[in-house]
Amino acid sequence: ESDVRISTLATNYNLRCSKGFVNGKVKIIHYRRGPFNLIEKTINSSLAPRIYLWWNGKLHVFEAPKFNPKASKKINAFIRNNNYEHNPNKILGFFRMFIKKARWKPRGLVRKMKKTRGVIYIATGENYVNEALASAASLKKHMPNLPVTLFTDIDVKSKYIDNVVKINNPKYTFEDKVRYISKSPYNYTLFLDTDTYICDDFSELFDLLDRFDIAVSKLPLRKLSNIKDIPKSFMLLDSSIILFKKSPKTQKLFSNWLKLYLRDKKGV
Incomplete structure (x- = not known):
């Protein structure tokens, strides 16, 4: 698998990734220094997904153009809960989709602060x-x-x-x-x-x-x-x-x- 260098918040990280679009309730993406918690995903267009990762107490934003489209076909990810599975039939843009097996409605993964x-x-x-x-x-x-x-x-x-x-x-x-x-x-x-x-x-x-x-x-x-x-x-x-x-x-x-x-x- 290839390492893709991503620059965010003035810090460079090597993240293993692949084609397909990450969508749904993915909990963890593995990273050589430790796990990233995927807390939100949004799509600007089919070719420009944006992923928000929470790691080491900071929010990191990754834009699709910063990923290498020739990276490995398989996302170096693991799902800790057996209620999650890979759905190969739903692919958008660059990152693969993981969805929950049982009752789950697609929505953003970040629980935004509710405005009372x-x-x-x-x-x-x-x-x-x-x-x-x-x-x-x-x-x-x-x-x-x-x-x-x-x-x-x-x-x-x-x-x-x-x-x-x-x-x-x-x-x-x-x-x-x-x-x-x-x-x-x-x-x-x-x-x-x-x-x-x-x-x-x-x-x-x-x-x-x-x-x-x-x-x-x-x-x-x-x-x-x-x-x-x-x-x-x-x-x-x-x-x-x-x-x-x-x-x-x-x-x-x-x-x-x-x-x-x-x-x-x-x-x-």
Whole structure:
């Protein structure tokens, strides 16, 4: 068998390989320095497969053009579990296919980090908590599986709330929202004010966060103010509905928002 030199992450490795495309749930590819765990495969085209190997604590990406197409006909691989077999009838591109005998549906082998989605309410005081519960009830009617977290100073038990986060020192003002919105437990979050009513499934809104860090609607009005360097033609943003991704950018935004709010509160 031939050795094919592959350069990745500024390190050269000799990997034994062959024609055919590796697809399916292949667990181990043998390598002279030790085993590689094959954790994902993707195909750019039939002639350009890309393989991701996890070895020595690092992710290594191998492109098809870097492999020698004249390499050995047999992949120097072994399958530790007898539930795997070589399927010679399914060959694409350069690497052979191995599939599981029993129930297995073709899919990527890397278990990507699941992006959690959820709604949060921030309510202090009994009246606002009751509003939040009514809003959550309307939400669960259309999206029963979407998790809901309530930030509150009151002990709450409700079938419409999946998680309660206690606010120990509530201010009972707008500050509670600004201070706790950044503490959402979800990767993708929709913040809702308590005086909202959900009329339909809005799951597709979360897809915006695959491209953007935050989404906010505009208010159809503008309060007169003397904020420096902000023209009066600039509309206000509606903070009652905020869709955002947990990221360094949004965390910095919320941190600055709190600082500016506290500064303005002091009249500085």
